[in-house]
Amino acid sequence: MTEFLPHGRIRLALHRLQPARAPGAHPLLLLHALGESHAAHPAFSYAQWPGAVHALDFTGHGDSTIPAGGGYSCEVLMGDVDIALAHIGPATVCGRGLGAYIALLIAGGRPDRVLGAILLDGPGMAGSCAASTPYIPLVDTTQPAPPDPFAIAELATDARPPEYAAHFARLASQRSHLPRPITVCTREQPPWLQAVVDVLGGAPVDPANAWRMYASALPQPVPA
Amino acid sequence: MQFPASPASPASPASPASPASPASPAATVSTVAPPPVHAPADARFFHYAGARAPERQRRIDANGVGLAVYEWGAADAPPVLLVHGALDFARTFDVFAPLIADAGFRVVSYDQRGHGDSAHAALYGWVADERDLLAVADAVTRAPIPAIGHSKGGSLLIHAIEALPHRFTRFACIDGMPFRSPHPDTAMHEKRYMSPEIISNWLNHRHTAASAQRKPSPLQDIARRRARLNPRLSHDWLCYLVTQGAQHDADGWRWKLDPAIRPGGFGPMRSRWMTDRLPGFPVPLLALFSTIAEPMGWDCTYEDLVPYLPPSARGLAMADTGHFIHIERPRETADLVIDFLRT
Numbered sequence: 428m429t430e431f432l433p434h435g436r437i438r439l440a441l442h443r444l445q446p447a448r449a450p451g452a453h454p455l456l457l458l459h460a461l462g463e464s465h466a467a468h469p470a471f472s473y474a475q476w477p478g479a480v481h482a483l484d485f486t487g488h489g490d491s492t493i494p495a496g497g498g499y500s501c502e503v504l505m506g507d508v509d510i511a512l513a514h515i516g517p518a519t520v521c522g523r524g525l526g527a528y529i530a531l532l533i534a535g536g537r538p539d540r541v542l543g544a545i546l547l548d549g550p551g552m553a554g555s556c557a558a559s560t561p562y563i564p565l566v567d568t569t570q571p572a573p574p575d576p577f578a579i580a581e582l583a584t585d586a587r588p589p590e591y592a593a594h595f596a597r598l599a600s601q602r603s604h605l606p607r608p609i610t611v612c613t614r615e616q617p618p619w620l621q622a623v624v625d626v627l628g629g630a631p632v633d634p635a636n637a638w639r640m641y642a643s644a645l646p647q648p649v650p651a
Numbered sequence: 652m653q654f655p656a657s658p659a660s661p662a663s664p665a666s667p668a669s670p671a672s673p674a675s676p677a678a679t680v681s682t683v684a685p686p687p688v689h690a691p692a693d694a695r696f697f698h699y700a701g702a703r704a705p706e707r708q709r710r711i712d713a714n715g716v717g718l719a720v721y722e723w724g725a726a727d728a729p730p731v732l733l734v735h736g737a738l739d740f741a742r743t744f745d746v747f748a749p750l751i752a753d754a755g756f757r758v759v760s761y762d763q764r765g766h767g768d769s770a771h772a773a774l775y776g777w778v779a780d781e782r783d784l785l786a787v788a789d790a791v792t793r794a795p796i797p798a799i800g801h802s803k804g805g806s807l808l809i810h811a812i813e814a815l816p817h818r819f820t821r822f823a824c825i826d827g828m829p830f831r832s833p834h835p836d837t838a839m840h841e842k843r844y845m846s847p848e849i850i851s852n853w854l855n856h857r858h859t860a861a862s863a864q865r866k867p868s869p870l871q872d873i874a875r876r877r878a879r880l881n882p883r884l885s886h887d888w889l890c891y892l893v894t895q896g897a898q899h900d901a902d903g904w905r906w907k908l909d910p911a912i913r914p915g916g917f918g919p920m921r922s923r924w925m926t927d928r929l930p931g932f933p934v935p936l937l938a939l940f941s942t943i944a945e946p947m948g949w950d951c952t953y954e955d956l957v958p959y960l961p962p963s964a965r966g967l968a969m970a971d972t973g974h975f976i977h978i979e980r981p982r983e984t985a986d987l988v989i990d991f992l993r994t
Contacts, residue, residue, distance in 0.1 A: 498774025
């Protein structure tokens with residue numbers, strides 16, 4: 428089942444890949460990598476999740492709107508996720524590549540709505556940083572879409588300074604009620620992710636263990 | 652791609668762009684717009700001493716986003732690109748640009764996406780703004796050209812010139828040079844600019860951005876609100892800006908600026924990273940700095956930046972000026988820029 432959610436002038440496609448198998452279990456929201464769509468998530472990877480499983484198509488990807496003239500940023504994609512979370516309620520977020528960085532941002536930005544963020548390997552993980560040579564990517568608009576060629580060009584070089592990523596990791600650690608709000612399961616560790624690991628500590632975790640840990644997480648208590 | 656210039660025509664209030672509606676390439680802006688309905692008392696604000704409307708207006712297509720382009724000066728004069736700052740629009744140059752044009756230049760400016768008469772876009776971003784800037788430059792010439800930028804327009808140009816130095820010949824920067832603080836803990840700055848409250852408010856805004864509308868106001872009220880951001884600019888000038896940067900309907904005046912755009916930006920403050928690259932800036936540089944702190948300014952000074960300027964650059968702190976140096980001192984600023992362009 429696919430629902431379409433408005434995010435500004437964009438229509439986001441949110442796909443329900445699997446209904447809840449256990450009553451009361453919270454949902455899992457899957458975030459694809461650069462250039463991918465909801466179809467990127469193999470069924471075996473989420474089949475045991477007790478709650479509903481949803482997959483979002485980011486702006487310019489999959490069945491979501493392709494805007495004119497680019498203007499992508501990871502912060503806008505964080506906004507995509509926030510729209511989805513407002514619709515499905517607090518959820519565990521699992522992102523691949525680019526989606527892993529977005530999972531970090533939303534875990535720090537909305538710690539009350541993210542019941543754990545799992546970061547997996549995938550395309551578009553690294554982005555660029557302050558030390559990168561200034562670059563204005565040339566966009567081949569004749570390429571078929573989706574994905575939007577502007578999304579590929581701009582999100583492959585989106586700025587992800589390590590101290591900025593570390594700031595979001597700290598926000599998640601300090602403001603989430605979970606003892607470990609972010610779990611890094613990646614082999615690839617670009618500078619921004621190394622900074623996150625420095626903040627969080629601990630060794631990489633197997634994704635299956637991370638999913639088991641978050642499946643039983645309870646929502647953040649509402650202050651009396 | 653190249654877009655031919657439209658024939659010379661008197662400037663007039665252009666029709667506002669439809670949200671998210673790409674314009675056709677090189678579509679000419681209507682030159683016979685009906686006079687806006689407004690209070691008779693407002694009539695005097697449609698003119699301002701020294702202000703001159705552009706000689707030519709047109710629209711270009713920047714990858715599906717229609718941009719309003721304005722030109723002052725002879726069409727066959729050497730071109731110079733003029734880029735406005737955040738929340739501004741090209742017609743804020745109505746006094747400054749004619750001074751440059753009268754010195755023998757074809758001054759080309761444009762409204763950035765979501766600003767002035769350019770189309771409201773679905774997305775706004777730094778690189779998209781740079782690509783729009785290059786689309787305007789390409790519409791003028793594929794040869795290298797000089798550029799002038801104020802505030803965010805200067806910051807955009809610094810990055811664009813560093814990325815494509817072969818595309819530009821020289822650059823006059825009017826209070827458009829941000830500064831990377833030498834504070835050893837840069838995360839402190841992220842805490843300041845990306846506090847939980849700021850992030851939360853930005854995300855909340857994303858839920859309502861598409862339906863947001865600007866509040867209608869009488870002309871002078873909207874000018875007084877603008878004065879909070881531009882406290883050193885005269886009431887009459889701000890009222891003139893309303894006549895160019897706002898539109899009038901049955902309920903009053905509203906800025907044309909896309910309500911989806913929030914002041915202050917959001918995300919990594921990439922503009923500050925330019926500081927370390929300034930010593931190697933690739934084209935001749937004139938850098939003018941304000942000396943009075945203002946809400947729209949960069950929160951830095953000439954003294955902060957001067958150690959980073961390349962030896963060939965000319966840096967100048969303009970005594971008793973706020974962020975809008977070219978509006979406070981149009982003649983003095985224009986003379987400095989003209990002298991620099993002719994060097």
